[in-house]
Amino acid sequence: MIDRRLRVLQAIARHGTVTAAAEVCRLTPSAVSHQMQALARELDIALLEPIGRNVRLTPAAHTLLAHGETLTAAWEQARADLAAHRAGAVGGTLRFAAFSSAAAVVVPRALEHLRTEHPALRVFLRESEPGRSFDLLAADEADLAVIVATPSIPPASDAAFEQHSLFDEPLDILVGPDHPLVGRRGVVALRDLAGDPWICGNVGRAYHQLVTLACTAAGFAPDIAHYADEWDTGAALVARGFGVALVPRLADLPAHHDTRRIPITTDPVPTRRVIAAVRAGSQDQPTIAAGLDALRHVTETGLPALGRS
Structure with a gap:
């Protein structure tokens, strides 16, 4: 019911390049360019402006996107209203x-x-x-x-x-069995680990953003020694003393790595x-x-x- 080219235009607006939009839309960059050119011709108005290797949406494109969002939301609501006429489970x-x-x-x-x-x-x-x-x-x-x-x-x-x-989910400190914080009584602060090497997710992933933002809020930039996206990899490095990490409270860590999870007890508590x-x-x-x-x-x-x- 909604022109699918609007979704492609939305992807360009969100990601900033034709190539990135093509990837998320599962199209080739040439197909994306062709669709945008065809849509612009049909509407008789420019939608994209080249800016170096990137593109920028014209004011007309932003207007079109606003109408597209309204149309899409109305169609989704229509599907909900129609479902009320169906009987059964x-x-x-x-x-x-x-x-x-x-x-x-x-x-x-x-x-x-x-x-x-x-x-x-x-x-x-x-x-x-x-x-x-x-x-x-x-x-x-x-x-x-x-x-x-x-x-x-x-x-x-x-x-x-x-x-x-x-x-809201708290983040805990993960350390090896011989870390000085193991067995410590009283207050534990994230900044107590400011001098430790850190194990973090790869740049661009959500876990990397969480760790860097939490450490920044605690007043330091983490010294990232290793990048690991899988908990098994990160826990293996922590268990052997190669660094410390932050782990979500709900994360189910591998039992075969000897690590210690320590809650942070003083502000700022990362969540x-x-x-x-x-x-x-x-x-x-x-x-x-x-x-x-x-x-x-x-x-x-x-x-x-x-x-x-």
Whole structure:
């Protein structure tokens, strides 16, 4: 119902280059350029301006995007209104996208809840980085995304999406068995590790942003000695004294590595906010509403590590 070229234009606006937009839209750069040229001809107005190797949207393109967001939200709401005319149990398919920890701990419990409450509903989970999850929502390749909030995701004011806070998760210090903080009584501050080498995720990933922002808030820049995106790799390095790390409270660390998890007891205590995101206007669709309800049920009753029953 909505011209798919608008989604390509949205991807260009979000990522800044034709090449990046082509990657997230699963098109070739030449196909993206062709679609934008064709759309511009049909509308008889310029949409893109070259800026070096990048492109910039014209004022007309921004106007078109604003109307496109309104049309898309209205179509999503129409689907929700039409669903009210269907009788019977909630059915169809609900597609989740989630970052690694949520995909391992939170979403499977929500899927289990949905299986019990809505047995006719088919569920699907794709693990993905937060930024990629928004691309999947925009491309209608996911319906509901569980995301850790970082500076790289769209702001809450972005009219293309609706974002719902789920919970705030503390980050703990992970050290090896011989680290001086092991067995320490009293106050533990993140800045106590300012002089340690750090193990962090690769640049551009959500975990890297979380660590650097947390350390900056504590008054220091981490000396990153190693990059590891998998908990198994990071825990192996920590266990052998190659550095320290921050780990989310819900992260299930490999038991075969000898590490110690130490809560931070003084401000600033680093946390990460976990949110659910959907396309604007879609949250009242029965399948998506059921998914949001399942996530709320799990986060309110099924996460004892966060201090809930």
